[in-house]
Amino acid sequence: MAEYLIRNGFVFDPVSGVNGDRKDIAVKDGKIVESVSPSAKVFDAAGKTVMAGAVEIHAHIAGPKVNEGRNYRPEDKLFNAASGVGGMRTTGGFSIPTTFKTGYNYAKMGYTTAIEAAMPPLYARHVHEEIRDTPIIDEGALPVFGNNWFVLEYLKNRELENTAAYISWLLRASKGYGVKVVNPGGTEAWGWGLNCLTVNDPVPYFDITPAQIVRGLIEANEYLGLPHSMHIHANNLGNPGNYTTTLDTFRLAEGFKANNRFGREQTMHHTHVQFHSYGGDTWGNFESKSDEIIDYVNTHPNLTIDTGNVTLDETTTMTADGPFEHHLTELNHLKWANVDVELETAAGIVPYVYSPDIKVCAIQWAIGLELGLLAKDPMRCFITTDHPNAGPFTRYPRIIKWLMSKEAREERLNTFKHAEKVIGATLLHGIDREITFYELAQMTRAGPAKALGLKDVYGGLAPGMEADIAVYDINPESPFTPDQLEEAFSAAALVIKTGLPVVENGVVINNGNKRTLWVDAKVNENPQVMRDVEEKFLKYYSVTLNNYEVQGHHYIPNPYAIQVDATQ
Amino acid sequence: METVTLTIKKAPTLYLEAEIISPDGLAGKTADQIRALPVHMGNEEFTLGEFFDLAGAPGATAEETKVVVTGDLSRVKYLGMKMSGGEMVIESDADMYVGAWMSGGTLTAKGNVDSFAGIGMKGGLLEINGNAGNYTGSAYRGDWRGMQGGKIHVKGNVRSDTGYFMNGGEIVIDGDADVHVGTHAEGGKIVIKGNAKSRLGGQMVEGTIILLGTVDVMMPGFKYVRDEEVDVDGKNMLMSLYVGDLGERHRKRKGEPIYGKLYIRKAAPAAAESREVRLARAREARKARFASPEETASA
Numbered sequence: 001m002a003e004y005l006i007r008n009g010f011v012f013d014p015v016s017g018v019n020g021d022r023k024d025i026a027v028k029d030g031k032i033v034e035s036v037s038p039s040a041k042v043f044d045a046a047g048k049t050v051m052a053g054a055v056e057i058h059a060h061i062a063g064p065k066v067n068e069g070r071n072y073r074p075e076d077k078l079f080n081a082a083s084g085v086g087g088m089r090t091t092g093g094f095s096i097p098t099t100f101k102t103g104y105n106y107a108k109m110g111y112t113t114a115i116e117a118a119m120p121p122l123y124a125r126h127v128h129e130e131i132r133d134t135p136i137i138d139e140g141a142l143p144v145f146g147n148n149w150f151v152l153e154y155l156k157n158r159e160l161e162n163t164a165a166y167i168s169w170l171l172r173a174s175k176g177y178g179v180k181v182v183n184p185g186g187t188e189a190w191g192w193g194l195n196c197l198t199v200n201d202p203v204p205y206f207d208i209t210p211a212q213i214v215r216g217l218i219e220a221n222e223y224l225g226l227p228h229s230m231h232i233h234a235n236n237l238g239n240p241g242n243y244t245t246t247l248d249t250f251r252l253a254e255g256f257k258a259n260n261r262f263g264r265e266q267t268m269h270h271t272h273v274q275f276h277s278y279g280g281d282t283w284g285n286f287e288s289k290s291d292e293i294i295d296y297v298n299t300h301p302n303l304t305i306d307t308g309n310v311t312l313d314e315t316t317t318m319t320a321d322g323p324f325e326h327h328l329t330e331l332n333h334l335k336w337a338n339v340d341v342e343l344e345t346a347a348g349i350v351p352y353v354y355s356p357d358i359k360v361c362a363i364q365w366a367i368g369l370e371l372g373l374l375a376k377d378p379m380r381c382f383i384t385t386d387h388p389n390a391g392p393f394t395r396y397p398r399i400i401k402w403l404m405s406k407e408a409r410e411e412r413l414n415t416f417k418h419a420e421k422v423i424g425a426t427l428l429h430g431i432d433r434e435i436t437f438y439e440l441a442q443m444t445r446a447g448p449a450k451a452l453g454l455k456d457v458y459g460g461l462a463p464g465m466e467a468d469i470a471v472y473d474i475n476p477e478s479p480f481t482p483d484q485l486e487e488a489f490s491a492a493a494l495v496i497k498t499g500l501p502v503v504e505n506g507v508v509i510n511n512g513n514k515r516t517l518w519v520d521a522k523v524n525e526n527p528q529v530m531r532d533v534e535e536k537f538l539k540y541y542s543v544t545l546n547n548y549e550v551q552g553h554h555y556i557p558n559p560y561a562i563q564v565d566a567t568q
Numbered sequence: 569m570e571t572v573t574l575t576i577k578k579a580p581t582l583y584l585e586a587e588i589i590s591p592d593g594l595a596g597k598t599a600d601q602i603r604a605l606p607v608h609m610g611n612e613e614f615t616l617g618e619f620f621d622l623a624g625a626p627g628a629t630a631e632e633t634k635v636v637v638t639g640d641l642s643r644v645k646y647l648g649m650k651m652s653g654g655e656m657v658i659e660s661d662a663d664m665y666v667g668a669w670m671s672g673g674t675l676t677a678k679g680n681v682d683s684f685a686g687i688g689m690k691g692g693l694l695e696i697n698g699n700a701g702n703y704t705g706s707a708y709r710g711d712w713r714g715m716q717g718g719k720i721h722v723k724g725n726v727r728s729d730t731g732y733f734m735n736g737g738e739i740v741i742d743g744d745a746d747v748h749v750g751t752h753a754e755g756g757k758i759v760i761k762g763n764a765k766s767r768l769g770g771q772m773v774e775g776t777i778i779l780l781g782t783v784d785v786m787m788p789g790f791k792y793v794r795d796e797e798v799d800v801d802g803k804n805m806l807m808s809l810y811v812g813d814l815g816e817r818h819r820k821r822k823g824e825p826i827y828g829k830l831y832i833r834k835a836a837p838a839a840a841e842s843r844e845v846r847l848a849r850a851r852e853a854r855k856a857r858f859a860s861p862e863e864t865a866s867a
């Protein structure tokens with residue numbers, strides 16, 4: 001296989017502790033190596049910034065709800081469809097791009113790995129068909145467990161081993177990567193027209209609380225020793241005053257120890273924390289509580305978070321938090337899609353316009369940035385937009401600009417229609433910190449890779465790691481404007497994915513060789529769980545087991561299975 | 569104002585997409601530049617010059633440009649799309665999306681136009697001398713932001729879904745309208761001088777519909793409020809005001825809900841009669857269907 005040498009760039013790699021030194025990065029056979037032969041192809045990166053390929057820890061980019069978003073929002077493609085050039089495919093869509101555009105756009109920004117954040121197991125085949133059709137980036141998907149009838153029953157009866165065996169079975173059946181929890185218990189309650197807004201609200205019929213579900217799933221996750229921690233979207237998302245529910249949720253992870261062979265240290269990943277950091281008790285006195293939230297995060301190393309930055313765009317919200325989407329359509333009166341996924345989960349979709357002229361939207365924007373700026377450990381706070389919920393992932397370069405430039409975010413803050421009120425309800429104006437290139441590499445590369453249990457594979461430039469590399473046309477040692485920063489991160493000068501150049505001068509040049517990540521967790525034989533699975537399929541499911549499992553090469557032509565052994 | 573005339577010389581085998589033909593698209597360009605502009609057919613790109621002969625010249629800006637398009641344009645789409653100023657005349661029938669998303673200027677279509685004329689319109693005047701198709705002055709598929717401003721005047725009839733998700737501006741139809749007028753409207757005004765069919769103002773939240781002719785079937789979500797004099801083309805007409813759609817949410821002003829307004833011209837005798845005649849005919853037909861052979865014989 002080919003050899004490459006990326007010569008003389010300013011390298012930022014937290015994994016090997018390199019902070020802006022001028023260095024060469026050598027690539028051979030898809031991996032980073034110490035050195036290459038003189039015949040290696042050379043890329044001149046002088047005056048440019050070099051980082052590992054970025055890792056997306058939480059985005060909704062494949063599967064039935066993303067596709068229903070595309071389906072019921074043809075206007076999202078209005079005036080932005082483009083026909084394919086060369087080996088590239090036709091693309092379209094802004095907040096819910098086509099699978100091809102999703103792959104191309106991530107690659108253009110230097111992202112090389114992404115996690116689909118909510119896979120309904122019953123529709124796992126659909127998720128994997130879309131993942132297969134998303135070029136270039138390696139992807140995994142997190143099946144949702146927090147409202148699953150098996151889990152609710154096992155946890156109610158305190159059956160840890162059965163919970164773990166079921167998780168192991170479902171990860172294999174759905175080719176999933178880890179344990180996702182969305183509004184624990186609340187989405188099941190939504191089937192009864194109810195919700196769980198605190199960690200102690202009982203789930204109807206099952207008579208279990210969100211707290212029991214979360215603690216039970218953390219315990220099962222660590223029992224199995226999965227690469228990623230339990231990954232949660234807590235109860236009470238999006239409501240004024242919800243920060244107390246978030247703190248209650250954080251506390252549920254106390255007392256657990258991370259148990260895995262992947263170097264992961266946290267036992268809870270809390271996603272899109274921006275949506276969970278709200279004070280006040282009405283939209284009128286709505287305010288930021290990011291300080292209280294981040295104080296807890298800063299002092300509790302068992303926790304990682306991602307931000308969920310509002311980008312101030314028109315977008316499409318979609319979540320397995322069914323009751324929240326109903327709440328949202330009652331607020332903005334825009335079209336609502338809703339589905340119940342049998343024994344497993346639900347989902348809702350509503351378009352949303354985050355307008356800079358609306359006070360609440362501007363406060364949400366500030367909160368997302370505050371979280372990134374107040375987090376003391378960039379290895380535990382990652383940049384996301386909860387794509388497409390708080391905005392499309394294609395706005396990462398803009399968020400980077402706001403995080404790295406006080407000037408840029410002050411300009412935005414001071415030109416809001418209700419600037420004064422927004423400043424009064426947030427902390428952002430008083431924060432001077434500017435994220436450095438090194439910290440950015442922690443927040444977007446090394447950090448999320450480690451939280452996913454992939455620290456030896458992705459997110460770094462140490463020899464032996466995957467040759468996923470992004471080169472940006474920005475010189476960290478000469479002056480640049482905030483907009484130049486955004487431009488540079490929007491279209492990488494060079495992206496190499498698994499040793500193959502896929503982007504050059506901001507243009508996608510190769511469809512790559514994408515892989516699907518999943519976790520094969522072995523447990524001791526568990527006849528009871530297998531009997532329960534068979535019985536529930538006979539009794540309740542609308543499909544048979546044979547039509548449920550995601551089998552081999554059709555759905556996953558290029559698998560990257562991570563082995564976990566929990567048989568001891 | 570300078571005039572540039574485009575005459576179609578070759579019938580497109582499929583449909584030609586020519587959104588570039590507008591005062592904005594042609595202004596400030598030389599004849600050679602205009603001939604080289606892109607048009608699309610199927611998945612292929614062609615030049616404007618391959619399909620059109622060119623005479624005259626455009627002005628420097630859209631405002632100073634008049635575009636005249638002639639010949640058989642029945643297979644040409646997007647004429648005058650997004651025009652922001654100046655003048656454009658389509659001398660014959662045209663296909664879909666005439667004047668779509670236009671924001672200014674005057675666009676006159678002398679023949680019939682197909683569906684989606686003036687969708688997403690923000691300003692200007694779109695005049696259609698013939699009939700218009702479905703979704704005239706509506707929102708793009710899926711969008712909730714339909715016509716925002718400007719005026720559409722259709723001298724003939726319109727097919728279904730006129731003013732779907734209308735938010736502002738005015739649509740005047742001299743002839744008849746097919747089903748679904750002003751569906752989901754949240755503003756704007758639609759005047760139908762001929763007759764309407766059914767689902768007039770269905771799911772309307774705000775806005776006004778004025779009907780001078782008859783309506784086949786009224787929406788159940790509208791209730792009669794009172795009679796009012798309404799000014800139509802400078803003439804005061806006595807109309808019945810209905811408000812609705814009662815099944816929708818309505819914002820309130822000073823505690824009172826704001827409804828969509830549907831004015832129907834009061835007691836047009838011909839209309840009343842035709843409705844009576846129709847109902848009588850329906851009753852007869854129903855009777856005949858259920859009548860026994862003996863009764864038929866004895867009758």
Ligand SMILES: [Zn+2]
Nearest residue numbers: 058060117386
């Ligand atoms: Zn999410």
